[in-house]
Amino acid sequence: MKNLRLMEASDQIALLFVILFGALMLVSLGAFLYSLRERGESNSPEAVANWRRFKRDLSGVWVGSMVFWAAWVSGPVGATLLFGVLSFLALREFITLMHTRRADHRSLILAFFVLLPLQYMLVGTRHFDVFSVLIPVYGFLAIPVVAALADDPARFLERNAKIQWGIMVCVYGLSHGPALLLLDFKGYEGRGAFLLFFLVMVVGIGQIVQEVASRSLRSRPLVRRISRSFSLRAWGLGLAAAALSGALLYWITPFKAGQALVMAAIAAAAGSMGGLVMKALKRDAGVVYWGNLSSITGAVGLLDRIAVLCFAAPVFFHSVRWYFKVNV
Numbered sequence: 001m002k003n004l005r006l007m008e009a010s011d012q013i014a015l016l017f018v019i020l021f022g023a024l025m026l027v028s029l030g031a032f033l034y035s036l037r038e039r040g041e042s043n044s045p046e047a048v049a050n051w052r053r054f055k056r057d058l059s060g061v062w063v064g065s066m067v068f069w070a071a072w073v074s075g076p077v078g079a080t081l082l083f084g085v086l087s088f089l090a091l092r093e094f095i096t097l098m099h100t101r102r103a104d105h106r107s108l109i110l111a112f113f114v115l116l117p118l119q120y121m122l123v124g125t126r127h128f129d130v131f132s133v134l135i136p137v138y139g140f141l142a143i144p145v146v147a148a149l150a151d152d153p154a155r156f157l158e159r160n161a162k163i164q165w166g167i168m169v170c171v172y173g174l175s176h177g178p179a180l181l182l183l184d185f186k187g188y189e190g191r192g193a194f195l196l197f198f199l200v201m202v203v204g205i206g207q208i209v210q211e212v213a214s215r216s217l218r219s220r221p222l223v224r225r226i227s228r229s230f231s232l233r234a235w236g237l238g239l240a241a242a243a244l245s246g247a248l249l250y251w252i253t254p255f256k257a258g259q260a261l262v263m264a265a266i267a268a269a270a271g272s273m274g275g276l277v278m279k280a281l282k283r284d285a286g287v288v289y290w291g292n293l294s295s296i297t298g299a300v301g302l303l304d305r306i307a308v309l310c311f312a313a314p315v316f317f318h319s320v321r322w323y324f325k326v327n328v
Contacts, residue, residue: 013193016252017069020197024062031055063305068200071181072193079178080124087116090303090310091170097285098162103152107143107163115139116171123179131179132318135172140164169278170303173310176317183317185254185324194252195320198260199267201249202242203312206268207275210238226280235272242268254324267316274311278303 067086071079095108115135122131144160180199181192211229219231246264250257282288 013072013191016194016197017072020065021069024065028062068193068196071178071196076178076182077124079181080120083174083178084116084120086302086306087120087171087174088112090174090306091116091166093301093303094166094170095163097287098166099155100159100163101152101154103150104147104159104163106146106150107160110143110146111139111163111167111171115142115167119171119175120178123175123182126182128179128183128321131175135167139167143167165281169274169307169310173314174306176313177309179317180313183320191254198246198249198253198264199312199316200309202246202264203268203271203308205245206238206242206272207308208238209241210234210272213237223276223280226283227276230276230279238272239265239268259323263316263319266319267312270315271308271312275308277311278307 067082071082074082091112100108119131119134122128122134143164144156147156147160177196180196183192183195211234213234214229214231217231217233219233221228222230222232222235243261243265246267247257247261249264250260253260253263255263
């Protein structure tokens, strides 16, 4: 541990990716060998469905890891551009499933070609105070004004609320990913990649444990019409697992063990509740996945992969900034 702390920041992050991709390769190899063994055996439909779900989740982890690596390798400018493209694609998936009218075209142009690039420009230049309020204040006021100028009052509130909500999740929420990469603590400069890795790990572990617990434990669904797998017991176990993993990973962050535990619990709670909200939106839209099965992720819609992070990232980012009084 002492030797690790004496390494340069770039060497530490490079070692992180070696460990990450090495673990993924081992898991992928094990999955391949398992598929060869099971290919000749007759499996139940449930086992086949579980295997497909595992392969889908594994491919999602690979995609997320490659995006994470590309964001670090490309530097601050490249990371900002990369996440900007992801926001554009996610917002497109969201808007495609929402009911819009011709009069909404001006609002959509404002969202895609003004607010989105301006938000990421503020991130790249580290104007965090302005970037924190651009969309929830100025963007939310500008969109209904532009919509009103289109002279179409039909379902005005509903239409504008959907566009505002899409921008909030797909642009504002996701833009906090590169913001974490650029966030510098005193004595922790150049190690923002560890903060993003910490966030992704604790949120991912919390989601996995919650999903496994919901299938293995007999518990009453809390919101049956939205998600039959969401229960207080499973949610609590996922939160506990995320908090414990955060405490174990404290050494890669500027936090102490207790602080890391609390920060991990906050991020995991925000992510799991965000996932529930996105399920409610999909129920309302009458779809199972955002986008098509053949979308960019190779499995389900891009927004399905990043929705939890879109909720967890801003809560984690601002909690860290406010508690540790980080100004830039």
